[in-house]
Amino acid sequence: MLPIHDGLSGIADRYDHFIIDVWGVLHDGVKAYQGAADAMRFLADKGKQNLLLSNSPNRSSRVVEKVIGPIGIPHDTYKHILTSGEAAWAHMRTHHAGQKVYTFWDDENPTALDNLGVTRVYDVREADFIYGSLVPYDAVELQYADVLAIALAHKIPFVCGNPDRVVGHGDSLHLCVGTLAEWYEKNGGAVTWIGKPYRPIYDQAWEMLGKPDKSRILAIGDSLVTDVAGASTFGCDVLWNVTGIHWEELKSDHAANTIDPAKVTVAVKGHARPTGLLHGFRV
Known part of the structure; x- marks a missing residue:
């Protein structure tokens, strides 16, 4: 024990x-x-x-x-x-500055892309890469299936800024973007994992x-x-x-x-x- x-x-x-x-x-x-x-x-x-x-x-x-x-x-x-x-921001500054990025959030992570020179796009087919950071607390994996399938077909790389699969919020657990990145990788997508346990x-x-x-x-x-x-x-x-x-x-x-x-x-x-x-x- x-x-x-x-x-x-x-x-x-x-x-x-x-x-x-x-x-x-x-x-x-x-x-x-x-x-x-x-x-x-x-x-x-x-x-x-x-x-x-x-x-x-x-x-x-x-x-x-x-x-x-x-x-x-x-x-x-x-x-x-x-x-x-913070580590993901530094990675994007080095590897993705000036590119087009698709994200899963609206305005809940306002400093994530500061001073990177990236352009947010709202159609994943236009993106050079996906940045996975936040998803809403009421999110379910299924609601992102179509976007991820399109990204896979276009071989768009996925930068995961939160490898957690779930997060605690009071007495309940909620989906984290690590779950989406895990699915993407298992289905053949390229994922750069940033954070613990790496x-x-x-x-x-x-x-x-x-x-x-x-x-x-x-x-x-x-x-x-x-x-x-x-x-x-x-x-x-x-x-x-x-x-x-x-x-x-x-x-x-x-x-x-x-x-x-x-x-x-x-x-x-x-x-x-x-x-x-x-x-x-x-x-």
């Missing part, structure tokens, strides 16, 4: 640097988890260097403005923030931290397929926060607010193995 940590107080002194997921660790898509701000303060007061690493398709500054600040996470409790949206974003985070010894880094995230897999490939320890998107499949049927070890064993089978489990991001 994997070790279970009921908070950070018993493990924090083993590490100097923390790579912390946002959705599913600090908040549930609507509000901060109880104790999350205190946990960030606890680590900062111990002199830990905290980096927030998110698969948000929004650029880093917008996540600070629209998410981190409003949920009450003090700015002085983390040194850096890096989002997949190595480049971890290397960038590592550089932002000053390239410390990886044995002194702890990653914390709630997704087996992005957070745990990505940190494992990168080569640092990782705690799987079980109170995030996997909670409903892991919780005990017999005791409130308790995980079922047998369900954990089933869940991790075939996935990268976390260093341990975290029962909520708190002190």
